[in-house]
Amino acid sequence: MSLISAQTVAEHASSDSCWIIVHGYVYDVTEFLPEHPGGSRIILKYAGKDATEAYDPIHPPDAITTHLPKHKHLGPVDPKTVVKVEKVLSEEEKKRQELVAARPSIDEIVNLHDFEAVAKAILPPKAWAYYSSASDDEITIRENRAAYQRIWFRPRVLRDVSVVNWSTTILGYKSSLPVYISATALGKLGHPDGELNLTRAAGKHGVIQMIPTLASCSFDEIVDAAVPNQTLFLQLYVNRDREITKRYVQHAEKRGVKALFITVDAPQLGRREKDMRMKFVDEGGVAKVQEGDSGVKKDEGVARAISSFIDPSLSWKDIPWFKSITNMHIVLKGVATPADALMAYDYGLSGIVLSNHGGRQLDTARSGVENLIDIVAALKTRGPWPNPRFAIFVDGGVRRASDVLKAIALGASAVGVGRAFMYSFCAYGQEGVEKAFQIFRDELEMNMRLIGARSIDELTPDLVDASGLHAHVGLTPTDNLYNTTYQPLALAQFRTKL
């Protein structure tokens, strides 16, 4: 195949004929323009040019080759003809890179919040907006965290806790932690290796990763990065085109994935205002993706741009079909009510994840750990609990091993952690993820000893006081006039100013 000169490519720079270069290869995307989930405008910006840098963080490498018919793959560009563009760093970007250099040493990271604080400081603003945003008033994302702090421990003492063991099995597969890595999208926005950071760390430490449908890395890249016998699960957004879904699921099963987590709380992606506002900050960047010419609304963020394929018609009627196309465990991710939990049980599924999608979907939805109480009670009507054929997982808001222990004491099998692991690799790559595991181990060891539970099955409901969990308290508005006039007490004063 002969090389194509960059000059030739540059001649195809309009919607009538639109060529782009991705990873040194030229593609004719003219006919694909109207089908691009992110709208045609964002592609046209790169018409006749190299689009690799914009393409990479939000597409798996094979996205273009998979979606574009073979005859539109025009051939490699002639590297000699490509003019090296001198990249000028913006002031903001320079400052960001200084911050990267000034990061705290990884030894100084003592809890999971630290990763998030580092990531917040060093991520490009759009990546931070995409990752950290949640829907509407972001009530639910914060409630997810707050809910754990309404559960208190009632620790037992004088049990011999010289040896404590927090390893467990998740859907029958060994896990060194009672925690799995939950799916989060677009990992390359935060680190060039994206989700592979998780896969490699997980393989090394015996942790289970749930591969996201919307990963920046391709499914196969991720699976290839796994060590032999590393357990992987798959998170699934169901495509309007069921054939695509079927191929994807069956390919995953063939590659050894053990369980399918079908997302059921996202028939449409939530309005995430931090993400939406980003587009107005910089009209030319990642967040611009969403500006389609038709159909896709102008004011949507990255999230919606990449998710238009998701099928809002997905319903219980589809469940038997899933059971017919795979033998993997099927778990519903995003269940919130006893009624739906019982449906999942009665459909013969393997479990459910009590999740509100990290607060990114329905705002003022209750937290997973709160729903856990009612749902465990409902499932007990189907037989003794825990039930070996049905697992409940919880995700959202977990930052401490103590959160994990509380959820398990209340009936969960294991807990999913998404953002915290993602921030750990945004901050320190694979080493960050391994440090995050270490923090979980340290905290698990300490807390299990202090609670008096030596193994996961000793985590029983009597160890926690969840009586305040259902109290959704918003304050009576305060009396500003009184508070303005009231003079708070002061302490004894030093003779000089402190």
Next chain:
Amino acid sequence: MSLISAQTVAEHASSDSCWIIVHGYVYDVTEFLPEHPGGSRIILKYAGKDATEAYDPIHPPDAITTHLPKHKHLGPVDPKTVVKVEKVLSEEEKKRQELVAARPSIDEIVNLHDFEAVAKAILPPKAWAYYSSASDDEITIRENRAAYQRIWFRPRVLRDVSVVNWSTTILGYKSSLPVYISATALGKLGHPDGELNLTRAAGKHGVIQMIPTLASCSFDEIVDAAVPNQTLFLQLYVNRDREITKRYVQHAEKRGVKALFITVDAPQLGRREKDMRMKFVDEGGVAKVQEGDSGVKKDEGVARAISSFIDPSLSWKDIPWFKSITNMHIVLKGVATPADALMAYDYGLSGIVLSNHGGRQLDTARSGVENLIDIVAALKTRGPWPNPRFAIFVDGGVRRASDVLKAIALGASAVGVGRAFMYSFCAYGQEGVEKAFQIFRDELEMNMRLIGARSIDELTPDLVDASGLHAHVGLTPTDNLYNTTYQPLALAQFRTKL
């Protein structure tokens, strides 16, 4: 009719003979001075001069011609004799106009709060004070908002939500939204077109507007701005002079208004301190209106000045009379208790609005949505609910489509939104109102899908958890000394200052 020279007008500049110019026409208001609801002093300030600019935002155009006998309409002023007053902009006003120019693009408005923030920045301080103020300590206005955040969702999953439909009927009339535009007064304080912004946007989008008695635009101006078959309701403050009320109501019915919302929570207008304080900021402006020479107290704001005609003797005894003068639906606006709700039902009315007047009347009154719970329970004692012959509406504090969905799930037929629509036209005129509708549609679509409700009648009580709604929690005062001494945890530190 011969022209009157401005010089002649200027000779009538005292309480003995007081002429004013409004919209190029000269009026002799000498005898009207003691009857002016806003007091005589404010008129005397313009005695012998052009009063148009002060007159416009707080009177409908026809107020003066309606209230003044014909022979006091002296004739047009001779425009050649009017000295153009060079208007000097204050620094404050210049700054305000710069802010108007710097408003965010309407595309950047992503929620209803944004309108309010823009309006707050660009409105003249007196307009902002009048609109935003509420009574006493403004506890209730804030509780109205807070109450919705004590209601949480319990969403259902795996229902086919490809099509969701939020259109409904309100008192039998089609509405494209489960929301109507509630009455708010003095729209021209915030935009030269005043309430017409609402009428035009509502007509275009199939939304129902409730016309306020205290509109800046005249009733007929508003009705004239409607498209054919546009549904309009009327909010009524009942006049001490029942004949005026009768004429007003019957005129409205003749002009096609479909329902009469009688305000029952305002026998006297509330003390709104932000509004009251305004008078001390500028002794010469709008807020000065209230300084009557007698009867009207010196320290009252715009609100009371314009409302002295309202009849505090209004009682249940008047209800049969209303039924005798009109065939429109009659709805009581401002009901708060099961007892009064049952009275309304038993009097054969069409419905009630659970309202506390946007927090502008009785402070520390409970929110409408909280009262909804008890009142629906009470009405169930009269037969199955929903009841086709009786509707409950709720207003106050609504800022999100999710609020609307919560109220409907708890038994409301539709929800009234006042300030949010008003701020939308203060910020961007009619286009602002249309954008507000669009935001409601976007949020309704998303939230209905995420809740698993495909139509208004699928919004059932099981979808919400309102168990915390009745918790009126004010905090135990804090231990300031302890809090001063306690050093909060810090995160890992960067090597350079962030």
Next chain:
Amino acid sequence: MSLISAQTVAEHASSDSCWIIVHGYVYDVTEFLPEHPGGSRIILKYAGKDATEAYDPIHPPDAITTHLPKHKHLGPVDPKTVVKVEKVLSEEEKKRQELVAARPSIDEIVNLHDFEAVAKAILPPKAWAYYSSASDDEITIRENRAAYQRIWFRPRVLRDVSVVNWSTTILGYKSSLPVYISATALGKLGHPDGELNLTRAAGKHGVIQMIPTLASCSFDEIVDAAVPNQTLFLQLYVNRDREITKRYVQHAEKRGVKALFITVDAPQLGRREKDMRMKFVDEGGVAKVQEGDSGVKKDEGVARAISSFIDPSLSWKDIPWFKSITNMHIVLKGVATPADALMAYDYGLSGIVLSNHGGRQLDTARSGVENLIDIVAALKTRGPWPNPRFAIFVDGGVRRASDVLKAIALGASAVGVGRAFMYSFCAYGQEGVEKAFQIFRDELEMNMRLIGARSIDELTPDLVDASGLHAHVGLTPTDNLYNTTYQPLALAQFRTKL
């Protein structure tokens, strides 16, 4: 009586012979030194000098003549011999006087908080500390205010409220307000006319004043300032020497006082830290009073210095004695429990005040209005409520007419207001107190109309929702790390900085 020269006085400037000048008269206080409730040191500071300025704000004018035997009243000082001391104003005092001059016009005062804010700014720091302080962590003083905001209205509509009437009787005596002026001490610290401001305003407006034992004005000065038939009550601290108490009570009865309010919540005066800290700010001022040489502890404030005569042995056994020495109504001020309320009832007293002494005594005591619920319930076991022979009053934290209405709806006969009236005269003298009455009237009129109650006896329990009153909620400590990292949502941004 011959005049004494200032030089002669100056020779008696030690504890061996200590003369002082008060109001132009010379007294030999040598033998009184050890008995001075405020300690001898503070007197010795003025030994041989004119002590009038320090004496005045904390003693009734006749204190010295009453407590000192006649032969120690040496005679008038020769005014010609007194060297006029050029008073140098401190910078702080100059600033304070500028503030006094810059006070808001009294027309701008729209609520009772405004008085407090003005007083806070213009009072000498020690007076502010004495008045505003409460005991320990000042939890109770703030809870007193907060409790009212946990009571919500359930207003009735469509009652004819053209006429509303808030006058009532208190212990059978007419009162133009359902509010009486509660006793507060040392009024001259805040205004030269001290408690007379209250007496004069009360007389003019038909309000009942409770005279404090610790007034700066003498009892007779206050009674003399009353108009004919003005109702006065008396607050009583019971002296260790019962004869003094007996004389005081019988004198009061003779002078026409109608009721005796015996303080029972102050066997010892509370530790009020703001007051205590004052002494370290200025070693030479009012707060220094407390430095006694013996017995009185060094670190006590004004409060304790002036209260050492109070008898901690006072008990139920004394009640019959009180009934034997007076025919006035006897009311216990400071009752907090149903048990004690029933005791008071069974002893045949006329009523109780549910009070915690404005938060100045036992800290973390519950508020009076909270105790009201249980106590009314308990008294109902003795017969129907309201009971014509026994009244319950409530004080503490009242700032709004709506507070008054809530307490009455829950069963109180009337409400005591102390600090708010005191601040009103500190800020504007008698005119301030009259304005405070006016604010009560305005707010009572508005709120009674809006609640639907036309007279005091229409204030029934169904009009309020006190279900949250007993909720003493302190928050779970917050997750500082999460909150530090969480980035709050922002609104749409203007193109220029606001």
Next chain:
Amino acid sequence: MSLISAQTVAEHASSDSCWIIVHGYVYDVTEFLPEHPGGSRIILKYAGKDATEAYDPIHPPDAITTHLPKHKHLGPVDPKTVVKVEKVLSEEEKKRQELVAARPSIDEIVNLHDFEAVAKAILPPKAWAYYSSASDDEITIRENRAAYQRIWFRPRVLRDVSVVNWSTTILGYKSSLPVYISATALGKLGHPDGELNLTRAAGKHGVIQMIPTLASCSFDEIVDAAVPNQTLFLQLYVNRDREITKRYVQHAEKRGVKALFITVDAPQLGRREKDMRMKFVDEGGVAKVQEGDSGVKKDEGVARAISSFIDPSLSWKDIPWFKSITNMHIVLKGVATPADALMAYDYGLSGIVLSNHGGRQLDTARSGVENLIDIVAALKTRGPWPNPRFAIFVDGGVRRASDVLKAIALGASAVGVGRAFMYSFCAYGQEGVEKAFQIFRDELEMNMRLIGARSIDELTPDLVDASGLHAHVGLTPTDNLYNTTYQPLALAQFRTKL
């Protein structure tokens, strides 16, 4: 014994041969290096040098002689050979010393918070971090304080309170206060006399001290500082080597200690992040201790370094052994549940301390005073309460005498106070501790009078309202957008800026 020259010592400055000087004596610690609980690295830093200054605050004086075999005690250093190192004060240290000089006079200390505020300002940062830190998110340490503020008083009146008496017995021993000094570690970090400040003050005032296992002063130093018949208790961390524990306990009994408080809530010491972060501030200081070469994790703080000897296998099985080796009272410190309280009772122990170790161990554990309610209820099933053979103590969060009274009213025998006494000597040495006792006495006197309880046994449950104690309330996340837009009410404005 001949003197060793400093030069000779300096030759032994590696892990092959490591000599150090402590208090003028040379020790060969080469073989001890791997056994040092704080890791070998911290010792190697002083290899060949004088280590006294680093040694002192975290070891009892006899630690080195006790743990090192006799033949490694090489002999005294020749003082003439020791080069005086000119100590250069850091800027930070200079500032700290200026603050020490500017401390408030002890007369100005009016409550226990004041001590903490002074200590916070003048302690070296590492000492403050060690003392003030608690585990994880420091939720429990703050909850300990907050819990007391959810308990309210219901005071009785008209009891003769001329004499009130707060003395009591604790495990049968007289105590002038219903408070004992609880064990806190490493007192010399805050004051050169360390725990002796407590012993001396306690002896003088008849207060009972609990000697900590981890005191900076040796056990015998402390006992030697006691006056005759001064009651002392002992806090015990149980050593993996039970022989060491046995010797320690039996030695204590022989020296007259009356009760053994076995810590059961610390099988492993908590992760205290303030302490952990300290190590990164200064790589060369106290906090560095924890950097062991093996086993001890790099990121642990002072706390863990000094506690590695504690036995995590301690269990109920060990209780009979303790009873066999001592006749002292045995009390379990750190019980949290009714189940464990009953176990302790049934094992025949003398009591329990409801403690969460000052929030330093299991975070989000409930407070001791909250657990008290359930535990007293459980113990009542074993017979009438109070039970003369079993005592319940509570510690954590006590700062006011009112806290003490609340705990006793709810069933505790006495209350332990740790940090507050420690801060009192950090701030003012022994005099600080005595002042702290005085504050307790003043507050006890006042509060007992105001509650109407004349002696400890009159503190009955009816005097408190603990109905809100179990309410663990975390707030619904707030609506930031609404709050940003809402404009709080303002007070009347002065004509000039305040």
